[in-house]
Amino acid sequence: CDGRAVPSREVGGSGLARAQELCGVVKGRPMMHQYTTTFADFKAAQRLFSRRNWKSKVSFLFWFRILPVLGLISIALLIWDIRFRDFEFSPGFAGILGGMAWFGLYVPLCRPFLLRRLYKRMKNGRPEGSPTEIGIEGGELISRLPGLSEARFKRPSIVGSIENETMMLLFVGKKIFLILPKLALPEVALQEVKEWLRLPVEGQS
Numbered sequence: 001c002d003g004r005a006v007p008s009r010e011v012g013g014s015g016l017a018r019a020q021e022l023c024g025v026v027k028g029r030p031m032m033h034q035y036t037t038t039f040a041d042f043k044a045a046q047r048l049f050s051r052r053n054w055k056s057k058v059s060f061l062f063w064f065r066i067l068p069v070l071g072l073i074s075i076a077l078l079i080w081d082i083r084f085r086d087f088e089f090s091p092g093f094a095g096i097l098g099g100m101a102w103f104g105l106y107v108p109l110c111r112p113f114l115l116r117r118l119y120k121r122m123k124n125g126r127p128e129g130s131p132t133e134i135g136i137e138g139g140e141l142i143s144r145l146p147g148l149s150e151a152r153f154k155r156p157s158i159v160g161s162i163e164n165e166t167m168m169l170l171f172v173g174k175k176i177f178l179i180l181p182k183l184a185l186p187e188v189a190l191q192e193v194k195e196w197l198r199l200p201v202e203g204q205s
Contacts, residue, residue, distance in 0.1 A: 032135035032144070033189035038128075041181040042119045044167050049177065052162050052169075064108050071104020134180065134189065136196050141170075143178055156201050168193070 050060040074097040081089045089097070123130070126145070133144040141158065144150040153172060160171040168180040168190065182190060 031137075031189075031192060032133045032142070033185055034131045034133050034146075035181060035184035036129050036131055037122075037179055037181060037184070039116070039119050041167070041179060041184070042122065043115055044181070045169060045177075045179045046115060048162060048164055048167050048169060049175075064111070067104040068108050069104075071101045074098070074101035074104065134178075134185075134193070136192055139199075141193070141196060155196070155199050158197065161197060170197075 050056050078089075078094065078097050078101065081087060081094070087094070126148070131146060133142070133146060135142045135144075139154065141153040141155075142150060143153070157172055158170050159173070162169050162171075163182075166182050168182060170178040170180065170193070172178065180190070180193065
């Protein structure tokens, strides 16, 4: 997947029966699966998100690979000029190098603190290890924080998905997604979600 809307396909025969079962039509009850999202899962989700398409890959490469290298080069040039050339660089050029050094190292050095802050915001005061539940009922995907809140998504609400060996992200907006850590969920739960994603979406062929 590349983060775009998941193509739908026609469901017929036994596929229709399976789709109805997934939607809670046959069994008449939601099939909920419980899991926890750790800080390691959150970081893995952010890495996957940064690789969702070529634009995000280029952006990640620039901010967290190229800029830090430029920052280190700028620091090395400044040290060389100060120690061995007694400030021969012009004030303007030295200022540019200083700015590149600061900006090039600020972003990657602050990223761990920013990720931890975003993770705490996602947890919303809940203790570490608090469970999340996911299931499908009546054609809707349910994401539930037991005893706190519940969100229901119709199939068109999920505008895209992306996954790798350990993580699946379901996009409800351009930069808003549900995190499904594969290692924390049973295979049947992941299969149910994937089959639900393949259900027909009105307006798509």
